[in-house]
Amino acid sequence: MKLSLLFTKTSKTVPSDETARNAQLLIQAGYIHKEMAGVYAYTPLGLQVLENIKQIVREEMNAIGGQEVMMTALQPRELWEKTDRWDDKKVDNWFKTKLANGSELGVGLTHEEPIVDLLSNYVNSYKDLPIFVYQIQTKFRNELRAKSGLLRGREFIMKDMYSLARTQEEHEDLYEKAVAAYYRVYERLGLGDVTVRTYADGGIFTPRFSDEFQTLSTIGEDTIFVDEEKKVAINQEIMSDESLQKLGLNKDKLVEKHAIEVGNTFHLETKYTDALDVYYDDEKGQRQSIIMGCYGIGVSRLMGVIAEHFADENGLVWPTSVAPAQVIICRMGTEVEVVKKAEELYGALQEQKIGVIYDDRDARPGEKFGDADLLGIPYRVIVGKKTLETSVYEVKVRSSGEISELSLDSLIQLLRSENS
C-alpha cells in the first residue's frame, strides 16, 4: 500500500476526548474512528489489524474442528423468552427495537439461543455429535458506561464458540481442547507470557467456575491472584477460603495483579438445550440431554489490549502476527534514482507476498520517521541517496530500535520468517 493513496492521516495531537492510551494511539495513527462513546469504526489500517487477529482466532478454532457460521444481529423476542433472558430485569443491556408491525426484536448481545435453535434443525442422533460451532461477529450491548477505548464498547467484535456434547466426559474433553486453542491464540498474538487462565464466577449458568483468560496489565479492571508456579489465577470476585480449597490453591503462593479479560469460557451444562427442547437419541434410542459449553474471545478488545500493551512513547508497536504490514519503506527525497530504487524494493517485497507499506509521500524525513514509529510497523527500511551508494538497506526494528544493514535477499528472508 502506498501511503500517498491512504485516505487516513496521522495526527500530531492526541484526541482530547480519550484518555485511554489504546484509543489515543489508534485514533492518532488513523486506525480507528470514534463514532460515539464505545462505538468505533475501523479504517483500512485498523481493519487489517482486526482481520489479522480474526484470522489467527479462526485458524485455531478450525484446528480443533470448529465450524464457522455467521448468525444474525436481529433476534426474535420469542426465542429469548424460552430461556427467560428477554426481560430487562434478567438481562439489562439489550438493545431492543421493533419491526414495522410492532413485533419486538433484540439486537444480538450473545448467541446461545439462536445457535441452539439453528442446530436443532440438524441434531437428532448421537451420530450428529459432538459439534463445535463458532462465529466472529459484531455484538451489541447497551452498557451503562462505555470506557477505555476499544476495551469496553457498546458495539464490538467477538468470537463466540459453542460446543455440544453427548456426555459429561465428552464435554470436558471439548472444553479442554478449546482452552488449549485459546492458549495458542494468545501465544500467536504475542500475549502468551502475560495471559493466564483464571478461575472466575460461572455466572447464572452453573455452580461451576468459568475460566477467564486474563492478560496482566496495569490498565486491567480486574484484580486476580496468580499462582505463578501453576500458571493459573483466581479472580478476586470469587476469592474465598472455600474456593481456594476447591481449586487446590495455596493462599500464600498467590500474587495480586491487575489484568484484563481477553477470553471467557463457560460450562453451560444443559440449560439452553433443555430449555429449547433440543435432545439427541442415543444408541438405544433413548432421548438424552445435550451438554453445552461456550467460549468467547473479545477480538476488538484484543486489538486495544495489544495496542496498549506493546506501545511505547513513540507510538504503536505491533507484533508481526497482527501488524497491518511487516515493513514500511521510507523514501527519502524525490530524486529520480531514489524513487526508482524505492519502487523496485516495493515491487520486490510485494512479489514475495510480504505485507508492505510504501511511504511515497513527498514529506520530510522527520515526518516519515515519526509516522513509521507511530504506525508501529515492525520493520522500517530507508531508501535514500545513501542507499544508492551501497548495496544494502538500512533496516530498523520498531520494537527494539535495533538497526542493521541488509541485502535485499536477507531482508526478504527476515521478513518472510516473521510472516510464517
Added chain:
RNA sequence: CGGGGAUUGGCGCAGUUGGCUAGCGCGCGCGGUUUGGGACCGCGAGGUCGAAGGUUCGAGUCCUUUAUCCCCGACCA
C-alpha cells in the same frame, strides 16, 4: 444510574470584571527556498463559540433547560 470535569474552524488550545469585524499553533490551498528525525518565508481559505430559551443597549463570557464526551463509582447476563 450517583458524583466530578469538559464542549470555541479538520486537530490541539486561548479568550480578562459581558463591549467593537472571535484569536493562536498544527493541519489545509497557492508561490518559493528546502529534504536522513515533524525546516522556513510570503499569501490565502476556513469557526457564530454543542443545542434551545432567557437577562441585557450589547452574551463565547451571566441564568435556565438540554445533548454529547471523559473520569470515579455502581453495573458488566
